Each structure stands twice: as structure tokens, then as C-alpha cells.
Amino acid sequence: MTKEIENFLSDLPTRREEGWKYTDLKAIGAVAEGAGWTSAPAARAQRLSETGPLAEIDADTLVFVDGNPVVSDETSDIISVMPEGIEIAPRPGRPLHLAFVSTAIDGEAFASSPKLSLAAKAGQHYALIESHTAIGTGNTLCMPRISIEAPRDAVIKHAALFDESAAGFTLSRIDVTLDQGAEYDGFALQTGLGLTRREATVTLAGEHGFARLGGAYVGRDSSHIDNTTLVVHNAANARSLQDFRGVLDGESRGVFQGKVLVAKDAQGTDGQQQHKALLLSPKAEVDAKPELEIYADDVQCAHGATVGAIDQNQLFYLRARGIPEDHARAMLTEAFLMQSLSGISDMAIRDVFRAHLTTRLGDR
Amino acid sequence: MSLLSIKNFAVEVDEKPILKGIDLEIGPGEVHAIMGPNGSGKSTLSYALAGRDGYEVTGGSVTFDGQDLLELDADERAREGLFLAFQYPVELPGVTNTTFLKHALNAKRKHQGLEELDALEFVKAVRKKAKELNMPDDMLKRAVNVGFSGGEKKRNETLQMAVLEPRMAILDETDSGLDIDALKVVSDGVNRLRDENRSFLVITHYQRLLDYIVPDHVHVLSAGRIVKSGDKSLALELEKSGYAEFVDAA
Ligand SMILES: Nc1ncnc2c1ncn2[C@@H]1O[C@H](COP(=O)(O)OP(=O)(O)OP(=O)(O)O)[C@@H](O)[C@H]1O
Numbered sequence: 001m002t003k004e005i006e007n008f009l010s011d012l013p014t015r016r017e018e019g020w021k022y023t024d025l026k027a028i029g030a031v032a033e034g035a036g037w038t039s040a041p042a043a044r045a046q047r048l049s050e051t052g053p054l055a056e057i058d059a060d061t062l063v064f065v066d067g068n069p070v071v072s073d074e075t076s077d078i079i080s081v082m083p084e085g086i087e088i089a090p091r092p093g094r095p096l097h098l099a100f101v102s103t104a105i106d107g108e109a110f111a112s113s114p115k116l117s118l119a120a121k122a123g124q125h126y127a128l129i130e131s132h133t134a135i136g137t138g139n140t141l142c143m144p145r146i147s148i149e150a151p152r153d154a155v156i157k158h159a160a161l162f163d164e165s166a167a168g169f170t171l172s173r174i175d176v177t178l179d180q181g182a183e184y185d186g187f188a189l190q191t192g193l194g195l196t197r198r199e200a201t202v203t204l205a206g207e208h209g210f211a212r213l214g215g216a217y218v219g220r221d222s223s224h225i226d227n228t229t230l231v232v233h234n235a236a237n238a239r240s241l242q243d244f245r246g247v248l249d250g251e252s253r254g255v256f257q258g259k260v261l262v263a264k265d266a267q268g269t270d271g272q273q274q275h276k277a278l279l280l281s282p283k284a285e286v287d288a289k290p291e292l293e294i295y296a297d298d299v300q301c302a303h304g305a306t307v308g309a310i311d312q313n314q315l316f317y318l319r320a321r322g323i324p325e326d327h328a329r330a331m332l333t334e335a336f337l338m339q340s341l342s343g344i345s346d347m348a349i350r351d352v353f354r355a356h357l358t359t360r361l362g363d364r
Numbered sequence: 365m366s367l368l369s370i371k372n373f374a375v376e377v378d379e380k381p382i383l384k385g386i387d388l389e390i391g392p393g394e395v396h397a398i399m400g401p402n403g404s405g406k407s408t409l410s411y412a413l414a415g416r417d418g419y420e421v422t423g424g425s426v427t428f429d430g431q432d433l434l435e436l437d438a439d440e441r442a443r444e445g446l447f448l449a450f451q452y453p454v455e456l457p458g459v460t461n462t463t464f465l466k467h468a469l470n471a472k473r474k475h476q477g478l479e480e481l482d483a484l485e486f487v488k489a490v491r492k493k494a495k496e497l498n499m500p501d502d503m504l505k506r507a508v509n510v511g512f513s514g515g516e517k518k519r520n521e522t523l524q525m526a527v528l529e530p531r532m533a534i535l536d537e538t539d540s541g542l543d544i545d546a547l548k549v550v551s552d553g554v555n556r557l558r559d560e561n562r563s564f565l566v567i568t569h570y571q572r573l574l575d576y577i578v579p580d581h582v583h584v585l586s587a588g589r590i591v592k593s594g595d596k597s598l599a600l601e602l603e604k605s606g607y608a609e610f611v612d613a614a
């Protein structure tokens with residue numbers, strides 16, 4: 001086990017700590033005590049191709065088996081594994097798929113904290129794909145940390161899928177810094193059964209940058225899905241857009257903590273943030289805490305958070321056209337989430353996500 | 365025998381009696397019009413017939429083609445061939461018109477023991493019907509009623525009716541909000557569907573609609589009761605004299 005994980009486990013954030021009020025990590029502690037976290041054994045190589053629905057997208061693929069990178073011929077020349085982390089120089093125009101696969105079987109427990117840094121080149125366009133999937137049902141704790149530096153006018157599209165097993169804990173962090181005119185367009189689909197927390201921080205460090213953080217999630221059974229975002233506007237005339245939607249069923253729990261911080265010099269900022277949740281069960285729960293912290297005076301910022309159940313008017317309308325009630329509910333639920341997918345510009349990814357969402361909504 | 369037989373029908377909403385004993389017999393192929401002041405219970409009657417939750421039947425009976433309508437859930441009633449064109453059509457963000465129509469039609473076909481329509485056949489059929497109603501193709505790709513103008517929403521209700529080909533259609537003020545040309549287009553749409561088996565209950569405030577969709581019977585609903593019935597000349601009479609006579613009587 002790495003020092004970092006050891007420290008993390010012995011020093012798990014508690015709900016009293018800032019930013020952790022709604023996500024309780026006690027379960028990880030309990031598993032840790034019971035099984036003892038070890039680093040993963042040799043990769044279960046035969047399963048490297050099982051990286052979930054995004055495998056369909058043609059891309060350079062870097063697989064992490066239970067958190068450990070398996071560098072292949074395909075990726076060896078864009079990746080350097082350094083003691084302090086993995087440095088990646090993605091090829092412009094060629095999608096790069098970071099595939100985190102958990103293979104742990106029952107009774108096993110693996111922990112990892114891969115650190116990745118991506119260096120983009122000025123003016124170039126990149127497509128990044130990230131997936132977290134499980135083919136085993138054992139405990140895994142994955143704490144990936146990805147940092148992205150986008151220099152002038154670089155464009156980064158990022159699609160992430162979190163689809164872990166009930167025994168999977170994912171605490172992921174992504175930090176993006178955008179220089180002048182650079183763009184980050186990220187979308188995360190979260191459908192796992194375990195505990196997922198995703199912390200995304202985007203810093204708009206140059207004028208006319210653009211950041212989009214989109215997300216859709218499906219809470220089922222007792223899953224816990226946490227999106228904690230921070231968008232920092234440090235430069236003038238930059239724009240940010242956050243749009244998250246979640247559907248919560250069973251005893252699942254959703255958390256959205258989103259903050260937009262506008263520094264004093266960031267005049268002309270446009271910062272929008274929205275979170276909408278649909279509760280399908282009386283035992284499901286969502287906590288939304290949108291925040292704006294603004295020090296500039298010429299800004300356009302707005303945030304909103306709504307939580308509701310299926311609209312009875314809409315439900316009756318569908319039924320009045322002959323659509324059976326459960327089918328009508330499923331249609332409205334799907335429609336609610338699908339609306340957020342329209343923010344994904346890559347049609348192939350949008351289609352994969354759409355199909356995956358339909359499957360997961362059907363699994364409820 | 366009547367297609368829709370309503371006997372002494374009483375309905376409460378939020379424990380407030382709204383319909384106080386409605387009797388109405390609609391035979392196959394007949395067109396009945398209901399007129400009446402605001403708040404008299406016209407929409408309540410249509411919702412109660414369509415099976416909306418919250419409309420509590422406190423008395424009477426309704427049979428549809430011989431079966432007890434009130435025993436059926438809202439969606440079962442629709443699959444049996446009852447259609448309600450809403451006074452206030454509902455917006456469905458994220459559900460395209462085509463998807464909506466396809467699910468609705470397939471639910472009905474399944475109920476009838478028919479195979480689902482092949483996607484291409486379906487699109488063709490819907491396009492043809494949309495064209496007859498002067499609706500551009502792009503409206504079919506848009507989310508149901510989202511951003512539609514008042515008149516477009518009413519036309520969309522008519523399109524749904526044309527696609528679903530109900531046996532009994534209740535049109536709740538489908539004419540309100542329509543411009544003069546659209547009124548003609550929608551009326552033509554209704555008239556195209558008229559045949560000896562299909563019946564209509566047309567709720568309206570305006571005699572003008574009944575020049576296009578000529579009714580066999582006209583009823584006046586006031587304060588939850590049908591207070592007068594007659595032929596199409598009753599509508600003309602009402603246009604002149606208003607409802608004062610009935611409001612006092614009720
Ligand atoms: N949820 C409710 N609670 C209390 N009263 C209600 C409720 N819904 C409807 N009503 C009342 O029932 C009465 C009948 O309403 P309804 O909508 O059926 O009238 P209408 O004849 O369709 O009127 P309009 O011509 O304006 O469309 C009205 O007085 C209305 O206020």
C-alpha cells in the first residue's frame with residue numbers, strides 16, 4: 001500500500017470537515033479494517049479489454065487494473081511513469097481512454113491512488129475518455145487524481161463514466177487549469193452502485209476561457225454519488241457552465257456541492273450553475289449546496305438547484321395516450337436525464353452514454 | 365346502443381362536488397357539443413372520463429361500448445379507444461413528438477394484439493398526417509409541446525388524435541387559441557375522422573367551431589348539470605342570448 005493511502009485511511013475525512021458533510025466515508029474505514037488494503041497483484045491481463053461501454057470508441061487505451069497502470073505498446077510513447085506520477089502527452093485529435101477496471105473478487109481489497117498529469121499543447125484539440133468499471137465484486141478503493149494544463153487556445157473534451165460495483169469506492173479528483181482562450185468541456189456519467197465522489201476544480205486563468213462541467217447520474221439501491229465542484233474565475237471575460245442532473249431511486253443518495261468563485265479582477269465573467277434531481281423513491285435523498293462567491297462587480301452569474309418527483313401532469317398526459325404507468329414513468333425519467341446529454345458534442349460518445357443510461361435505468 | 369353512456373354521473377374534486385348528476389348518451393358516429401359558462405364543469409367531465417387521479421366519482425355510472433369505463437385506469441381507457449384532447453396540453457421536455465406518438469401507438473397496437481409498426485412505416489404515416497394539419501416535419505422532432513405556441517399545441521393534440529384513431533374523442537376547447545385558418549385546418553382534421561362508428565364530444569365556447577364541425581346534439585352544462593339539450597340551433601341561440609337564463613336556473 002502506498003504511503004498516501006495509508007495516510008488517507010488512517011485519517012479519513014469525517015462529516016464534520018468542510019466539504020464532507022454529506023459524504024460519509026465510515027464504510028471505507030470498516031472495509032479497511034476488515035480486509036486490510038493491499039496493492040493489487042499482477043494484472044488480470046485477460047480482462048484488459050473489458051473496459052465497459054466506452055471501449056466502443058476507437059482510442060489509445062491506458063488500462064489501470066485495480067489502480068495499477070498497464071502500459072501497452074499503444075500507449076508507451078505517450079506515457080512516462082515517474083515516481084511522482086504518470087505523465088501523459090496525449091496525441092492531438094486521437095482520443096485517449098483512461099480505463100480504470102476493478103477486478104477484485106470477493107474477499108479481496110485493493111487500494112490505489114494513481115496520479116496523472118496531462119500536458120496539452122497550445123491551440124490543439126484533445127479528446128479524453130475516462131472510465132471506472134468493475135468486473136469483480138471485491139472491494140476497491142480508487143483515488144485517481146488527474147491534472148490537466150491547457151495552454152492558450154487548447155481544447156479538451158472529456159467524457160467520464162463511473163460504473164463501479166457495490167463494493168467500489170472511487171474518490172476522484174480532477175484539476176484543470178485553462179489559459180487564455182482555452183476550453184475544457186467535461187461530462188461525467190455516474191451509474192455505479194458503490195460510493196463515488198468526484199471533485200472537479202477548474203481554474204480559468206486566462207481571458208476568454210470556457211469551461212463546461214456536465215453530469216448525469218443514476219442512484220440505485222444504496223449507491224452514493226457525490227459531485228463537488230469548484231470553478232475559479234481568475235481572469236476576465238471567461239465563461240463557465242455547470243449542468244448536473246440526477247435520478248435517485250432505492251435508498252441512494254446524491255450530493256452536489258458546487259461553487260463558483262469569481263476573483264476581483266475577473267470582470268465580464270459569465271458563470272452558470274445548475275443542479276436538478278428527480279427522486280423516484282421515498283427513501284432516496286439528495287443534498288444540493290450551490291454557492292456563488294463573487295468579488296468582481298461586472299459579472300453574470302446564476303445558480304439553481306431543484307429537487308422533485310415525477311410531474312403528475314406529465315404522467316397523466318402520457319397515460320391519457322395509452323402508455324402504461326410504469327412505462328410512462330420510465331419515459332419521463334429517461335427524458336429528464338437525456339436532456340443533460342445534449343451537452344455532449346461528440347455524437348459517438350453521446351450515443352454510448354444514451355444506451356448505457358437506458359440500460360442502467362432499466363436495471364433499477 | 366350508445367357508444368358512451370353516462371348516467372347520473374357525479375364527481376368531486378378535493379371534496380368539492382363539481383358534477384352533480386350528468387346524463388348523456390352518445391351513439392356511434394354522433395357528434396355532441398357541450399357549451400357552458402366558465403367553471404361549469406366541462407373540463408372536470410372530460411378529465412373524469414379520461415380517468416385522471418383526483419377526480420372522485422361519487423355517483424352514477426359510465427359505460428363505454430358496453431364495458432364499465434370507471435373500472436379502467438386512465439391508460440387502459442385510452443388503449444380502449446377513448447381520447448381526450450387537452451384544454452391545456454402538457455409540455456414534455458426531452459420527449460420528442462415522434463417518440464411520444466410511437467410509444468402511444470404501439471401501446472395501443474399491443475393491446476389490440478397487433479404488431480408494432482416498423483419505424484419507417486410509422487414515420488411515413490405520421491408525416492402524412494402532420495402535413496394534412498399543416499405541421500412542418502421539424503415539429504415532429506421537437507420535444508412535445510415545448511416552446512409550441514398556443515395554436516400549435518392544439519394542432520398537436522389533433523395530430524395525436526389522427527394518429528391514434530380513437531373510437532371516442534373528447535375535444536376540450538381545441539378551438540380556443542386557433543387563428544381562423546388553423547380553425548379550418550383542425551376542423552377538417554376532425555371531419556376527416558368522422559365516420560359511422562367514431563363519436564365526438566366537442567367542448568367549446570364558440571358557435572363558430574360548430575359551423576365547421578356540425579354537431580348532432582348540443583348541450584348546455586351549468587353548475588355541474590346539463591340544463592338544456594337541443595340540436596345545432598341551440599348553439600346559435602346561445603350566441604345571441606348568453607347563459608344568463610341557465611345560470612339563474614342552476
Ligand atoms: N382541485 C380543485 N379544487 C377545487 N376546485 C376545483 C379544482 N379543480 C377544479 N375546480 C373547480 O371546479 C369547477 C369546474 O372547473 P372546470 O375546469 O371543469 O370548468 P370548465 O367548465 O372547464 O371551465 P372553462 O370554460 O373555464 O374551461 C371550477 O369552479 C373550478 O374552480
Ligand SMILES: [Mg+2]
Nearest residue numbers: 406407408451
Ligand atoms: Mg375547461
